[in-house]
Amino acid sequence: MPLILDGKKVAESLYQKLLLELSMLPVVPKIVFLLVGEDPASQTYVRSKGKKCQDMGLLSETQLLPVTVTEEELVGRIQALNKDKSVHGILVQLPLPAGINKQRVLREIDPRKDVDGLHPENQGRLFQGEPRFIPCTPAGIVEILRFYSIPIEGSKVTVVGRSEIVGKPAAQLMLMNNATVQICHSKTKDLARETSAADILIVAIGKPKFVTKEMVKEGATVIDVGIHRVDGKIVGDVDFENVSQRAGAITPVPGGVGPMTIAMLMKNVTQAASLRE
Amino acid sequence: MPLILDGKKVAESLYQKLLLELSMLPVVPKIVFLLVGEDPASQTYVRSKGKKCQDMGLLSETQLLPVTVTEEELVGRIQALNKDKSVHGILVQLPLPAGINKQRVLREIDPRKDVDGLHPENQGRLFQGEPRFIPCTPAGIVEILRFYSIPIEGSKVTVVGRSEIVGKPAAQLMLMNNATVQICHSKTKDLARETSAADILIVAIGKPKFVTKEMVKEGATVIDVGIHRVDGKIVGDVDFENVSQRAGAITPVPGGVGPMTIAMLMKNVTQAASLRE
Numbered sequence: 034m035p036l037i038l039d040g041k042k043v044a045e046s047l048y049q050k051l052l053l054e055l056s057m058l059p060v061v062p063k064i065v066f067l068l069v070g071e072d073p074a075s076q077t078y079v080r081s082k083g084k085k086c087q088d089m090g091l092l093s094e095t096q097l098l099p100v101t102v103t104e105e106e107l108v109g110r111i112q113a114l115n116k117d118k119s120v121h122g123i124l125v126q127l128p129l130p131a132g133i134n135k136q137r138v139l140r141e142i143d144p145r146k147d148v149d150g151l152h153p154e155n156q157g158r159l160f161q162g163e164p165r166f167i168p169c170t171p172a173g174i175v176e177i178l179r180f181y182s183i184p185i186e187g188s189k190v191t192v193v194g195r196s197e198i199v200g201k202p203a204a205q206l207m208l209m210n211n212a213t214v215q216i217c218h219s220k221t222k223d224l225a226r227e228t229s230a231a232d233i234l235i236v237a238i239g240k241p242k243f244v245t246k247e248m249v250k251e252g253a254t255v256i257d258v259g260i261h262r263v264d265g266k267i268v269g270d271v272d273f274e275n276v277s278q279r280a281g282a283i284t285p286v287p288g289g290v291g292p293m294t295i296a297m298l299m300k301n302v303t304q305a306a307s308l309r310e
Numbered sequence: 311m312p313l314i315l316d317g318k319k320v321a322e323s324l325y326q327k328l329l330l331e332l333s334m335l336p337v338v339p340k341i342v343f344l345l346v347g348e349d350p351a352s353q354t355y356v357r358s359k360g361k362k363c364q365d366m367g368l369l370s371e372t373q374l375l376p377v378t379v380t381e382e383e384l385v386g387r388i389q390a391l392n393k394d395k396s397v398h399g400i401l402v403q404l405p406l407p408a409g410i411n412k413q414r415v416l417r418e419i420d421p422r423k424d425v426d427g428l429h430p431e432n433q434g435r436l437f438q439g440e441p442r443f444i445p446c447t448p449a450g451i452v453e454i455l456r457f458y459s460i461p462i463e464g465s466k467v468t469v470v471g472r473s474e475i476v477g478k479p480a481a482q483l484m485l486m487n488n489a490t491v492q493i494c495h496s497k498t499k500d501l502a503r504e505t506s507a508a509d510i511l512i513v514a515i516g517k518p519k520f521v522t523k524e525m526v527k528e529g530a531t532v533i534d535v536g537i538h539r540v541d542g543k544i545v546g547d548v549d550f551e552n553v554s555q556r557a558g559a560i561t562p563v564p565g566g567v568g569p570m571t572i573a574m575l576m577k578n579v580t581q582a583a584s585l586r587e
Contacts, residue, residue, distance in 0.1 A: 136440060157434030160482075161474050163413060187497050195485060197438050205437075208472060208493055213504060215492040216485055220464050227490060 036181065036282040038256070040173070040289045043180040044296035048089065051296075054303055055090060062306030063092035064122035064148060064298075065114055069107065069133070070100035075126045082124070085295050091302060104133050108141045115143040121305040122148035124298070127198070145308055148301040151197060159202055162209050165308075166301050171203035173293025174235060174256050175210065183233070183254050183282060186211035191228055193217045193244075193270075194237035199258055203235050224248070242272040252281035258290050313458065313559040315533070317450070317566045320457040321573035325366065328573075331580055332367060339583035340369035341399035341425060341575075342391055346384065346410070347377035352403045359401070362572050368579060381410050385418045392420040398582040399425035401575070404475070422585055425578040428474060436479055439486050443578050448480035450570025451512060451533050452487065460510070460531050460559060463488035468505050470494045470521075470547075471514035476535055480512050501525070519549040529558035535567050 055062070064086060066079045079095055086093035098107065107125075114123050123146045129135050139147075144154040150166035158165050178185055190212040194200035200216060207214045217227050228234055228248040236244050237258035249255060259270030269286030277283060284290055332339070341363060343356045356372055363370035375384065384402075391400050400423045406412050416424075421431040427443035435442050455462055467489040471477035477493060484491045494504050505511055505525040513521050514535035526532060536547030546563030554560060561567055 136438065153434030153438060154431045155434065156437045157430030157432065160433045160437045160478060161413065161430060187499050189499075201437060201485075204493075205478075208478075208495075211495070211497040213492065213494050213498040215490065216481075217490050218485075218488075220488040221490040222464050222466075 035255075035277050035280040038177050038181055038254075038282055038284045038289060040177060040284060040292040043173075043177050044292040046180065047176060047293075047296045047300065051089065051299055051303055054307075058303070058306055060121075060306055061090065061092055062121045062302045063094070063119055064124060064302045064305075065120050066093065066095045067098065067107070067110060067123070067125045068095055069098045069102055069126070070130050072128070075128075079126050082295055082298060085299060086302075089299055091299065100130050102130075102133075104138065107133065107138055111138070111141045115141075115146065120146065122146055122302040124149050146305060148298060148305050149198075150202070150301065156197065156202070159205055166304065167206065167297070168198050168202045169294045169297035169301065170199045170237075170258060170290060171206050172297040172300075173290055174203055174258075175206050176293055176297070177256070177284065177290070178233070178254070181282065185233070187213070188232040189213050189215070189230060190233045190235065191215045191217060191231035192235045192237070193221075193224070193228065194235075194239070194258070196237065199237040200235075203237070207233070207235075236270045238270045240270055241268050242270070242275075244271040244276060246272075246276050246279040249276055249279050251279055253279075254282040255280045255284070256290060257284050257286050260286055260291060312532075312554050312557040315454050315458055315531075315559055315561045315566060317454060317561060317569040320450075320454050321569040323457065324453060324570075324573045324577065328366065328576055328580055331584075335580070335583055337398075337583055338367065338369050339398045339579045340371070340396055341401060341579045341582075342397050343370065343372045344375060344384070344387060344400070344402045345372055346375045346379055346403070347407050349405070352405075356403050359572055359575060362576060363579075366576055368576065377407050379407075379410075381415065384410065384415055388415070388418045392418075392423065397423065399423055399579040401426050423582060425575060425582050426475075427479070427578065433474065433479070436482055443581065444483065444574070445475050445479045446571045446574035446578065447476045447514075447535060447567060448483050449574040449577075450567055451480055451535075452483050453570055453574070454533070454561065454567070455510070455531070458559065462510070464490070465509040466490050466492070466507060467510040467512065468492045468494060468508035469512045469514070470498075470501070470505060471512075471516070471535070473514065476514040477512075480514070484510070484512075513547040515547045517547055518545050519547070519552075521548040521553060523549075523553050523556040526553050526556050528556055530556075531559040532557045532561070533567060534561050534563050537563055537568060 144152045150168040190207040225248045235256045241261040257269035257271040421429045427445040467484040502525045512533045518538040534546035534548040
């Protein structure tokens with residue numbers, strides 16, 4: 034059996050450090066979640082994030098907006114939160130309803146309150162190797178690798194998927210850590226050949242159990258960002274049982290990357306509050 | 311012999327299009343170059359850019375600053391140019407003297423005048439796939455590949471070098487064009503193995519004649535970003551004669567990427583002026 038990369042354990046260790054940091058902050062950080070519409074998955078995510086804030090002693094508030102909200106109304110809400118000094122972090126839960134320009138909305142968030150790290154300025158700082166807020170999921174991946182002392186420098190990392198939220202920032206973080214980095218996606222020819230050359234394989238492709246052992250190098254570290262409900266069971270983008278026969282280390286789903294995403298959000302909110310003081 | 315990718319020819323074709331665009335603009339675009347110190351290479355670059363502006367009927371101005379200039383003075387100069395409505399583009403010639411924080415200086419340029427595309431906001435927009443100004447050298451590489459109908463989508467591209475000016479934006483542009491992209495650098499193990507898997511190899515490594523045919527796949531397209539003077543001769547990062555025995559297409563040095571860098575700057579300045587009207 035491969036080493037199981039236990040995201041809950043890594044998150045716990047991070048929470049211990051964060052509680053110490055929080056105890057030294059002169060303010061209690063506050064985050065506002067903007068939740069548009071009634072997507073059940075989004076509702077679940079926002080609830081989990083809010084609950085974790087509570088556990089950590091952070092203030093959080095969820096503002097619900099109807100699916101019929103206009104882009105202008107949403108932007109207006111963001112601008113009000115930008116001005117509100119009691120609010121340190123603003124998170125617009127994605128996806129947004131069709132008809133709302135996501136990029137435009139995200140650009141309106143004050144970059145110093147952009148705890149999801151999706152504002153172009155923050156993405157640009159990351160791209161330039163001087164990040165302010167790092168998107169939570171890729172930041173969590175780095176924490177997992179560090180916690181388990183999996184070497185990144187000089188290793189060959191393949192990222193499958195190129196979203197702004199996971200794939201591209203993950204590639205950038207691996208590059209900052211001196212990995213040789215490849216990005217694959219739907220247009221990649223012979224994906225299995227590419228993935229099976231990787232020492233560290235990061236999969237954020239959005240297809241249940243897509244990655245099988247034929248696509249993985251013997252002993253490789255496999256990070257599974259996917260999360261799907263299939264026949265009542267939670268699975269990732271990686272066929273866990275099958276790939277476990279070949280991987281050297283692997284994140285389970287659930288309990289791998291997921292807990293780290295929330296942990297890194299707590300870290301970003303804490304950082305946002307300390308930026309302000 | 312491989313196909314020689316003639317950057318002068320591609321640049322000429324671009325200048326024809328730009329002249330037409332310029333003739334339709336209600337203003338004459340103006341760029342200001344800020345040149346700090348007396349680095350001979352920087353002086354040469356700024357002179358070439360200024361001369362090309364003249365050829366194209368653009369206005370340009372070079373402001374010389376002593377090597378002893380402080381960061382504050384440089385920033386003050388930039389802020390004045392940001393306010394000056396007659397100025398459409400601002401270019402701080404790099405490298406800056408030691409002791410001046412390059413990132414801080416570049417962040418001061420109004421992103422709408424940042425014709426080098428190095429402001430974090432512009433780098434973030436590029437990273438997000440919605441670029442405003444694209445750094446000139448990687449933009450020029452894409453133009454060369456398009457001009458010669460070299461397919462990017464689905465091809466395997468390896469970029470050697472990870473600067474903010476060339477390597478990283480080149481990788482991002484190739485990704486936007488649906489290539490499978492790898493970034494290699496000084497910490498890459500077995501560089502030759504990585505480079506010789508590439509259909510398109512982009513070399514921005516800063517070492518004269520570093521790439522030899524053993525590092526190149528038969529029939530690959532080789533783009534050489536380097537420029538060095540060795541024994542009175544101009545050479546690139548690629549050993550041109552040697553690699554020509556194996557490459558399918560190759561940029562010469564000089565006359566490859568170099569002319570395209572200036573051409574794309576002219577394009578960005580034109581774009582900056584049209585943004586403003």
